[in-house]
Amino acid sequence: RFTGDDSSVFWALKDIDFEVEVGQVLGIIGHNGAGKSTLLKILSRITEPTLGEVRLKGRVSSLLEVGTGFHPDLTGRENVFMNGTILGMTKQEIDRKFDEIVAFSGVEQYIDTPVKFYSSGMKVRLGFAVAAHLEPEILIVDEVLSVGDIGFQRKCIGKMNEVAGSGRTVLFVSHNMAAVENLCTSALLLDHGKTFYLGSVHETVQKYISLFRPQTQDGFLGDGVERVGNGNVTIKEFWLEDNTNVKVDMVKSGEAVYLNFGIQSEIDSQEVDLGFSIHREEDDQMLFILYSSYTGKTFQLAKGTSTVKCKINSLPLPEGRFLVKAQAMSQGQILDFPKAGVGFMDVVEGDFYSTGQKSNKLTRDQPLFLVNGNWM
Template structure:
């Protein structure tokens, strides 16, 4: 007798995109003919990535894993990695194309709070309706009714139609119902945690309670902070496949490394641009320390130089080049623009090398880079843009190992030095 409560076996999900069939009848027929002749249809461009084809895709491809009782499993991945699809299959909103999932115990999914709330009904009526939709019996809701109302803090308006509620009251009531659900397995989507900070904290706190009671939680997110805080294990999905299944910390590290990778020489791959007009291309990025050595790891308080190679395929008037450092939660920490340091300049067609000396006093952690080149002639046009490229790690110790960053967790991304004074009061 094992204590496995969810067993996912070779789950795949195939989506056909576009309107009901493929785009047009003509393409439909050509695809069919090509298949009959046993080769690929000729209207795909040479070298086109079939996995991102617009007509069909495998949202999940042969995914298997098990979840044990009491585990809090984080499911991590970028947009389009298949997280939501997995969630939908687990919560039985849609069926898989192949494979099966076996579950022990009652499963409840919270992809949204307040599902089925009817604006015309009162708070009281909606508690019952929403509770029943979530799978509670009338008896169960009755016994928890006072608790729910208490938790929501809307007891004064409980007999008012919810359409007259403020949006805050509405969400609080909806969450109160969801929070009093007591399933053996809870599936939660991170979109739940939208709202103000207090509400987010409440959501996460409630989830911690649930897992503390020995129940199993599946948490889907790309908020690393939340996953780190809550989960005991993480699986990383990438293009519909599990690329990693392990303890949380390494799951997160792995997730970080799915940013746009560069080769050791810093060559940026051809398809790395998140936007480009084709008039310019960032070719390489190298981070060098003061000894002029290329590196991906920096010591705390260590200054460094970023060297970029940029090719322009035509003359560009009033060029602006920007460079940003961001952390893995996609928050920018530091931005430097060529325009701020100097006026926009006209650049001729050709390849340029740029170097930026920076001493931004990054706190320990992982960071990646954002690059952009824009033309500001008549209208401003972005010529090429690369996001989340390369990863550098800032270590919590200084180069000569004499000072250690004093805290385990970085509070923020950049250190701004303050001038401290201290006086003993008389």
């Protein structure tokens, strides 16, 4: 029998308490499994809370998962009318909005085709169009926008701004911190089902980033690092070296850099495939990834400690701070993956294009990474 203090009970959410005012756009952020989607399901009345209550004033429209609320055997047209009816709209109201919904979704050619034949992107486009255009007082949107292409994502952001600008309320879950900062007026950070921080968007995003900082001291990964893997091999240390094999704290765009990984192996390990990825610090967006197996190389690691290094001949990153993540694999099995990363790479401006000028003086925009080429 369930009791609230049973230690075997997993609380997806606990002690959540917040208010959202009319016209406010609240971003809800957190790591995978933090409770974001569960919270939205409770707010959308899909899931009942075990304890506590939710008070909503106004009509709620939500888009939580691909195809949520759609009947697969009904056409897109029929699903639009069905969703509108569920929201309490009259047929006349839906008729008035129908052409606008279909035009926004971009599925005009298939509006009379059963939804079960739609791609995931088509379902998202139509689902968002229905949710946003049927004039809800509260619009709830989960991270399903990641399915759409860039053009449609921009349309969605614009529509959510329009909804908020008309005095209605938006709750927006996303892992895209740039979208959260551009769209939201405040943010809620969840961590393991609890409120970690609630406040301004910028401060909340910074708190989110701090949760994922590698737990390192002088390049060594401490015992408190959260890891995935069988433990036969662990990544214990990370540091950078310049082209003369001197340990450095910062590297320059366009120059050679060595990424060094200190490895502890509990057994003699065969065919170890070590990889790393580079991420933007502010939103964890991955810029590139490189495994040793991509270049046809794996490592035979004897029991004990060893060092594996990778040379990047010309660092293609602009000025900034970047997060480095690393993973050791063997025959498809994860040996070690420190979830928060292994360290940072601080990049300063350099002569990437070999013109005698620093790269940030030449680029008019702020690129994610730099590419050189021969123009003819």
